[in-house]
Amino acid sequence: MGWETFCGVCRSRSGFTTVIDVACVLETGGCDVHRGFLMQGNRMLRAGAASALSLSLCVSVASAAPPAAQPGVGLGSARSSAMTDNDHEMRIEPLQDNQMQAAAALGLTTTPQITPWEQITIHRGDTLSGALARIGLGSSTWRPLLSLQDTRALRHLRPGDTLNIRKTPTGQLAELRYKLDSVRTLTVNRDGDRLQAAIAHVPTQTREITASGTVQGSLAHSLADKGVPSRVADDMARIYRYRHDLRQLHKGDQFSVIYQATYANGEEVGIGPVVAASITSDHKIYRAFRAKGADGKYAYFDGAGHSFKPAFTRKPVAYTRISSPFNLHRMNPVTHHIRPHKGVDMAAPIGAPIHAAADGVVKYSGWMHGYGRLVELKNMDGYSTRYAHMHRIQSGLHVGEHVTKGQVIGYVGESGEATGPHLHFEIRRYGVAHNPLTIKLPNGRNLPKTRLAAYKRRIQPLIARLSPAPTTLLAKTASTPANGSACLGRNGFRNTLSEGNGSDNGILCLVRSPSVRA
Numbered sequence: 001m002g003w004e005t006f007c008g009v010c011r012s013r014s015g016f017t018t019v020i021d022v023a024c025v026l027e028t029g030g031c032d033v034h035r036g037f038l039m040q041g042n043r044m045l046r047a048g049a050a051s052a053l054s055l056s057l058c059v060s061v062a063s064a065a066p067p068a069a070q071p072g073v074g075l076g077s078a079r080s081s082a083m084t085d086n087d088h089e090m091r092i093e094p095l096q097d098n099q100m101q102a103a104a105a106l107g108l109t110t111t112p113q114i115t116p117w118e119q120i121t122i123h124r125g126d127t128l129s130g131a132l133a134r135i136g137l138g139s140s141t142w143r144p145l146l147s148l149q150d151t152r153a154l155r156h157l158r159p160g161d162t163l164n165i166r167k168t169p170t171g172q173l174a175e176l177r178y179k180l181d182s183v184r185t186l187t188v189n190r191d192g193d194r195l196q197a198a199i200a201h202v203p204t205q206t207r208e209i210t211a212s213g214t215v216q217g218s219l220a221h222s223l224a225d226k227g228v229p230s231r232v233a234d235d236m237a238r239i240y241r242y243r244h245d246l247r248q249l250h251k252g253d254q255f256s257v258i259y260q261a262t263y264a265n266g267e268e269v270g271i272g273p274v275v276a277a278s279i280t281s282d283h284k285i286y287r288a289f290r291a292k293g294a295d296g297k298y299a300y301f302d303g304a305g306h307s308f309k310p311a312f313t314r315k316p317v318a319y320t321r322i323s324s325p326f327n328l329h330r331m332n333p334v335t336h337h338i339r340p341h342k343g344v345d346m347a348a349p350i351g352a353p354i355h356a357a358a359d360g361v362v363k364y365s366g367w368m369h370g371y372g373r374l375v376e377l378k379n380m381d382g383y384s385t386r387y388a389h390m391h392r393i394q395s396g397l398h399v400g401e402h403v404t405k406g407q408v409i410g411y412v413g414e415s416g417e418a419t420g421p422h423l424h425f426e427i428r429r430y431g432v433a434h435n436p437l438t439i440k441l442p443n444g445r446n447l448p449k450t451r452l453a454a455y456k457r458r459i460q461p462l463i464a465r466l467s468p469a470p471t472t473l474l475a476k477t478a479s480t481p482a483n484g485s486a487c488l489g490r491n492g493f494r495n496t497l498s499e500g501n502g503s504d505n506g507i508l509c510l511v512r513s514p515s516v517r518a
Contacts, residue, residue, distance in 0.1 A: 115168075119165075122161040123159060136167075150199050153178065154178065168190070173190060182264060182267075185200045211228045211257055212466070214255075219236070222255065243308055259272065273290060273298070276462040294448050310441050313406075317412060318352060323347040324422075325435075326437070342428075346422055350391055353410075357425075360380075360384075364376040372388060373391070381442060387423060
């Protein structure tokens with residue numbers, strides 16, 4: 001496009017053709033020569049605002065597409081020859097509206113500016129469509145938004161969540177930010193007519209945190225006093241469930257725990273698993289270490305590699321009560337004959353899921369007289385389990401199929417000889433029935449012998465971190481700092497003076513190491 005056309009545009013917006021004609025005559029310089037003729041423009045500008053609009057248009061368009069300079073056209077010479085004492089330069093800023101109109105007339109492209117950030121807070125009952133509608137975004141926005149792979153979290157917004165949004169000047173979604181958790185943020189950006197989504201991750205670091213102390217009430221409260229998150233206390237209760245009842249700990253018992261924590265930007269953003277733990281109670285130490293078992297899954301083992309978790313559960317269904325106990329001389333409530341009751345009846349609602357008590361192979365699946373619908377599993381080391389009076393056996397459960405502990409194998413009913421909905425549960429050893437509530441059950445799978453040596457080497461540093469220093473005699477004087485010193489407590493174990501359990505009167509403190517059972 002030539003400068004004649006450009007000047008026509010300027011001329012159409014202003015009646016002051018003198019300045020325009022100067023720009024058009026100096027075609028090679030365009031309006032860039034405004035420094036040389038602004039003195040004349042200044043006088044015209046005093047006549048009205050229309051000339052300012054014209055000059056602004058000239059300056060903005062010339063700035064958008066200046067032609068190449070030619071020799072002989074010097075801005076400095078044009079300025080010096082036209083200046084007088086009464087003239088001065090004026091700085092005229094191009095108007096955004098004029099820029100866009102002139103650019104449209106000249107066929108130039110512009111980048112529209114997006115709006116400032118708007119924040120939407122999700123209320124109870126809100127959906128994404130309803131939340132977006134509050135700021136004027138309709139189905140043309142949320143439908144393509146939800147079709148993106150990484151935006152599935154937007155289908156499950158929770159009260160209190162916030163969406164940060166910017167729009168284009170035409171009212172379309174330009175950007176969206178949604179914080180998924182402390183380290184992940186969903187980002188959506190417009191690329192032409194398409195939306196693109198991605199999940200940004202904040203760099204994190206994982207650290208191992210060690211905490212130890214003396215039980216002063218419950219273990220949960222004692223851990224909390226040390227700044228240990230409640231999740232760690234819950235994990236320890238699950239880990240020790242079959243080894244030592246942590247609810248029975250007494251004042252003065254000792255605990256130590258090593259757990260993982262995740263940090264981002266120096267702040268704790270997540271709690272990982274317990275790496276190792278130690279409980280000292282009744283003159284014994286119970287240690288647990290996290291390691292991969294023979295099946296490749298993480299579990300907890302003691303120092304000898306024995307599993308902390310039993311191979312069986314005594315509660316394959318969430319029952320409300322034991323409606324009939326194990327009794328080899330019970331009168332059958334249906335036939336009224338004395339007949340051994342070789343299991344326990346666990347009353348539960350019809351349809352309650354029944355879980356496999358241990359890993360095993362299906363030995364029987366179907367109807368058996370008296371038992372009704374029955375599943376029998378062949379388990380480890382000569383053990384077998386029976387589940388009777390089912391309402392329905394899990395579909396696809398056939399003889400010879402392998403099942404895992406906790407897998408649903410059927411649903412509570414009252415089939416066969418039953419007076420109400422319940423699960424009849426049996427545990428047998430080499431075919432002989434035993435009381436499922438009292439029989440001594442084997443532990444879960446221990447670590448393979450081929451891995452024991454490496455396992456014991458790996459846990460040695462953890463034992464050192466869990467255990468107190470093997471000091472046998474400590475002398476404490478008035479000038480010795482209390483922190484880190486230790487004395488003999490009432491229970492015969494090491495007590496840390498910084499926790500307020502020792503003596504501060506300068507006496508000698510003898511520390512006796514308790515017996516250890518790993």
